[in-house]
Amino acid sequence: MLLSRRNAIKTAVAGAAGLAAMGMMPLASAAAGKKVVIVGGGIGGATAAKYLRIYDKTIEVTLIEPNVDYYTCFMSNEVIVGERKMSSIKFGYAGLKAHGVNVVHDLVTDIDAVGKAVKTKGGQSYAFDRCIVSPGVDFKYDAVPGHSEEAANTTCLHAWKAGPQTEALKKQLEDMSDGGTVVIIAPPDPFRCPPGPYERASLISAYLKKNKPNSKVLMLDPKDKFSKQGLFIDGWTRYYGYGTEGAMLKWIGGDKGGKVTKVDTATKTVTYEGGTITADVLNIIPPQKAGKIAVTAGLVDDKGWCPVNHKTFESTLKAGIHVIGDASVAAPMPKSGYAANSEAKVCAAAVFAALSGRDMAEPSWVNTCYSVIKPGDAISVANVYALKDGKIVSVEGSGGVSGKFDPEMRKREEMYAHSWFNNITSDVFN
Numbered sequence: 001m002l003l004s005r006r007n008a009i010k011t012a013v014a015g016a017a018g019l020a021a022m023g024m025m026p027l028a029s030a031a032a033g034k035k036v037v038i039v040g041g042g043i044g045g046a047t048a049a050k051y052l053r054i055y056d057k058t059i060e061v062t063l064i065e066p067n068v069d070y071y072t073c074f075m076s077n078e079v080i081v082g083e084r085k086m087s088s089i090k091f092g093y094a095g096l097k098a099h100g101v102n103v104v105h106d107l108v109t110d111i112d113a114v115g116k117a118v119k120t121k122g123g124q125s126y127a128f129d130r131c132i133v134s135p136g137v138d139f140k141y142d143a144v145p146g147h148s149e150e151a152a153n154t155t156c157l158h159a160w161k162a163g164p165q166t167e168a169l170k171k172q173l174e175d176m177s178d179g180g181t182v183v184i185i186a187p188p189d190p191f192r193c194p195p196g197p198y199e200r201a202s203l204i205s206a207y208l209k210k211n212k213p214n215s216k217v218l219m220l221d222p223k224d225k226f227s228k229q230g231l232f233i234d235g236w237t238r239y240y241g242y243g244t245e246g247a248m249l250k251w252i253g254g255d256k257g258g259k260v261t262k263v264d265t266a267t268k269t270v271t272y273e274g275g276t277i278t279a280d281v282l283n284i285i286p287p288q289k290a291g292k293i294a295v296t297a298g299l300v301d302d303k304g305w306c307p308v309n310h311k312t313f314e315s316t317l318k319a320g321i322h323v324i325g326d327a328s329v330a331a332p333m334p335k336s337g338y339a340a341n342s343e344a345k346v347c348a349a350a351v352f353a354a355l356s357g358r359d360m361a362e363p364s365w366v367n368t369c370y371s372v373i374k375p376g377d378a379i380s381v382a383n384v385y386a387l388k389d390g391k392i393v394s395v396e397g398s399g400g401v402s403g404k405f406d407p408e409m410r411k412r413e414e415m416y417a418h419s420w421f422n423n424i425t426s427d428v429f430n
């Protein structure tokens with residue numbers, strides 16, 4: 001099954017990347033001199049910028065991103081527990097510049113869909129024929145009663161955007177004494193990286209088992225179920241005594257009282273439906289919504305996410321503006337980096353087609369999410385997606401999750417995870 005899954009993925013990748021070859025190669029381009037402005041130089045935005053330039057070098061692509069360096073969220077859980085260096089998840093924009101992308105470091109403050117211009121905090125205005133927006137997520141801090149943005153940036157970190165918070169959470173774990181309690185509050189659906197909180201709980205447990213064995217991890221969750229649950233629980237039982245009296249790691253789902261009703265961020269005391277606990281390290285991953293600029297630009301629906309045409313990723317609310325990555329409504333695709341990368345290639349093809357007056361080929365997408373349960377034991381979930389009746393659907397029989405525990409296979413899955421990381425970051429930034 002694994003082999004056929006990987007073959008299916010290869011085919012889909014070829015399908016997505018092959019859009020350029022399928023009637024979309026630049027001839028004497030009708031798109032010459034057309035302007036595309038991309039908001040956000042994360043996984044979605046950077047991929048779209050690069051691939052637009054690959055599809056047609058005559059299109060003027062401007063990428064606007066405030067940060068000079070981008071830190072990937074993927075593999076940041078390994079940084080938090082000291083399994084990987086922060087420098088290994090840091091990427092710059094020299095590669096995109098070499099593709100001819102005009103990289104501007106500034107913050108976009110408004111997108112005018114009618115006047116077709118993007119405005120920045122630095123006081124600049126950038127005209128566009130098409131705009132692609134990939135701002136990632138923002139947090140609903142007040143959805144956790146008692147929580148605040150200030151607490152999220154100082155004491156009760158989320159570390160759900162990689163960067164200073166990744167290092168700060170690492171330090172909190174290092175400073176915690178043996179016998180301490182780490183409480184992780186998981187967010188409700190939908191959120192960035194569905195298996196991410198559970199990988200974090202796993203890796204923190206592995207770190208504590210090795211370095212502070214009298215400590216505990218309690219995960220409180222408003223949901224009854226989560227991604228790759230069977231595989232995680234199997235691993236937690238094997239390594240962290242899950243389900244036993246003295247378990248190092250405990251997960252309490254929504255149906256067992258895991259929903260948090262109040263936090264006191266000064267004392268790190270959490271009240272949940274099933275009880276009260278005071279944490280030494282309190283990692284609150286708040287409920288999420290599309291990045292702020294998507295709200296300012298009128299791209300979000302009443303749930304806080306951006307509805308799009310699934311073939312082109314053009315906003316259904318604002319013509320000429322496309323939204324990709326975590327901010328877009330692309331379910332059944334998850335809010336993952338691999339999905340953002342795949343969506344960006346399809347979106348770049350759609351924008352090229354629109355600017356050059358061509359038809360766009362039928363798209364397909366792919367996603368794989370790896371999670372490390374303990375260094376040396378990783379699992380994955382994968383899927384290929386197609387367009388059916390204008391909607392993204394999961395291709396039947398294309399994906400699946402890792403098989404039953406086999407130590408050799410799990411070691412290999414960890415190698416695949418690290419190799420995927422090298423490949424995707426090279427695909428996005430080089």
Ligand SMILES: Cc1cc2nc3c(=O)[nH]c(=O)nc-3n(C[C@H](O)[C@H](O)[C@H](O)COP(=O)(O)OP(=O)(O)OC[C@H]3O[C@@H](n4cnc5c(N)ncnc54)[C@H](O)[C@@H]3O)c2cc1C
Pocket residue numbers: 039040041042043044045064065066067070072073074075076077106107108109134135136137159160161192193196291292293324325326327335336337338339340368369370
């Ligand atoms: C702990 C963790 C582990 C993860 N692991 C995986 C994994 O193993 N595999 C996987 O596929 N995914 C993983 N993800 C998810 C992945 O990181 C995201 O899905 C991905 O980054 C989404 O890409 P994006 O382009 O939508 O957003 P981002 O990559 O966050 O990029 C958004 C960019 O927009 C910029 N921006 C925001 N507002 C503005 C503005 N107003 N003007 C200009 N720029 C702006 C930001 O500075 C940022 O650089 C993980 C996430 C977390 C938190």
